[in-house]
Amino acid sequence: MLGEYRIEGRRASEIAASVERAVGAGELQPGEVLPPLRELAVYLEVNPNTVAAAYRTLRDRGVIETAGRRGSRVRPRPASTSREALRVEAPPGVRDTSDGNPDPALLPPLERALAEAAARSARRPVLYGAPAVDDDLAALARSAFAADGVPDGPVVVTSGSLDAIERVLAAHLRPGDTVAVEDPGWGSLLDLIPALGLRAAPVGLDDEGPLPEQLARALQDGARAVVVTDRAQNPTGAAVTRARATELRTLLAEHPGVLLIEDDHGHGIVDLPLHPLAGVTDHWVLVRSTAKAYGPDLRLAVLTGDTVSVDRVGGRQRLGPGWVSHLLQDTVAHLWRTSAIEPTVVAGEYDRRRGALIRALAERGVTARGRSGMNVWVPVPDETGAVARLLHAGWAVAPGARFRMHSPPAVRITVSPLSDDDIEPVADAVASATGVGAARRYE
Numbered sequence: 001m002l003g004e005y006r007i008e009g010r011r012a013s014e015i016a017a018s019v020e021r022a023v024g025a026g027e028l029q030p031g032e033v034l035p036p037l038r039e040l041a042v043y044l045e046v047n048p049n050t051v052a053a054a055y056r057t058l059r060d061r062g063v064i065e066t067a068g069r070r071g072s073r074v075r076p077r078p079a080s081t082s083r084e085a086l087r088v089e090a091p092p093g094v095r096d097t098s099d100g101n102p103d104p105a106l107l108p109p110l111e112r113a114l115a116e117a118a119a120r121s122a123r124r125p126v127l128y129g130a131p132a133v134d135d136d137l138a139a140l141a142r143s144a145f146a147a148d149g150v151p152d153g154p155v156v157v158t159s160g161s162l163d164a165i166e167r168v169l170a171a172h173l174r175p176g177d178t179v180a181v182e183d184p185g186w187g188s189l190l191d192l193i194p195a196l197g198l199r200a201a202p203v204g205l206d207d208e209g210p211l212p213e214q215l216a217r218a219l220q221d222g223a224r225a226v227v228v229t230d231r232a233q234n235p236t237g238a239a240v241t242r243a244r245a246t247e248l249r250t251l252l253a254e255h256p257g258v259l260l261i262e263d264d265h266g267h268g269i270v271d272l273p274l275h276p277l278a279g280v281t282d283h284w285v286l287v288r289s290t291a292k293a294y295g296p297d298l299r300l301a302v303l304t305g306d307t308v309s310v311d312r313v314g315g316r317q318r319l320g321p322g323w324v325s326h327l328l329q330d331t332v333a334h335l336w337r338t339s340a341i342e343p344t345v346v347a348g349e350y351d352r353r354r355g356a357l358i359r360a361l362a363e364r365g366v367t368a369r370g371r372s373g374m375n376v377w378v379p380v381p382d383e384t385g386a387v388a389r390l391l392h393a394g395w396a397v398a399p400g401a402r403f404r405m406h407s408p409p410a411v412r413i414t415v416s417p418l419s420d421d422d423i424e425p426v427a428d429a430v431a432s433a434t435g436v437g438a439a440r441r442y443e
Helices: 012-025 037-044 048-060 111-123 135-147 161-172 187-195 212-220 242-253 307-318 326-337 343-363 383-392 420-433
Strands: 064-066 072-074 155-158 178-182 199-203 225-229 259-263 283-289 301-305 375-379 410-414
Touching (some): 048 064, 135 301, 155 161, 161 225, 161 259, 161 301, 161 307, 178 212, 212 225, 212 242, 343 375, 343 420, 383 420
Parallel strands (some): 178 199, 178 225
Antiparallel strands (some): 064 072, 155 301, 283 301, 375 410
8 A cells, every 4th residue: 555655543643644744754756546445444443434534634634635536646746845845945155046036235223113102102102902013003004005005994913924825815715715816926826725634726926916828717617815025025026017907907807706815025125016806706805014124023014905805814813822912013113104114216226226136146147136125036957056156156045946836937036135246256156057157258
């Protein structure tokens, strides 16, 4: 049965744990078929309902998937295998352009904002029973949403974008449902979906956002939810244009029962206008994170959406952490109220570095993408080889496998740590690693 591995257990929890241990240890490989339910029940001398419960638990945890008559099999990338494991550790002397962090020099100082938040807390301590969302932060968030054309809706605060997306998906979907996601896309989201027992349907994209024909196919195939990155898409830098937004809104309007989630994590670091899709489906949310513009350690995002979705997220949050710290909320409100960063300046600096690298690569015959944000996406013929050769040349880049489902191989370069003097050397290294070679100059 399954080669050398023997599934064990008498109770559903024991059977499920046995399978999951084997997957984690590599004894059951991705794609490997599990025994039919009744066959395993006979082998283990248990009721078939016990095996059915074990398989259901494994599906809910994202370890296995069921394909009708073809049976149950280990997921191609089980939830226990995080895409973060595909990162490259930069040894001493190697420049790290793989981590996706913002440039600390472009983050605002927090001392005054934190001090004022602490002083406010001393004057009016937040105790049990207080509103979950600070009135000042909510008003600032609503004003910014309205200025960007986002439909009016209530506001809830979460511990970052991924926390918000997880809560929305869990509030609306059930294990086995399909979510249409960008490919390539945010690796943490691609890990989250199977961890919730959901299926990911890849949707290709270009510099203007998700491709309508691919999204239409996913919706026709039964996707219950769609996740779209409005600006600074990770890893490609795509930003939804007005024309593409019109196409996508028209398409989504034909599927009003689909849950729409928009991630505007590029707020504050992108000077391209927001073209929201929100409001054309019955249930929608738009999430705006502070991580890239104000610092990842703030761990705060604001979410707006239809009343039902926001109420479900807030209600479930009350049963868990209760609320996001008002010290953090007051700090972010102060940063927003005092215009602690100038988005056009921050965006302009990232644009300058990103544009310089893309032009330098083009001069060497290397095509790269990066319309907005802090990343450049470079298609390569041999991803593993390119990563290894770049590491040998002194540059750590992110393997595209962290972000891809079915899209072609590539590497992601974060421009945040790059200076003007770095552009030519890294472009030379990429050209050499991809087999193109540096362009020759003739006098």
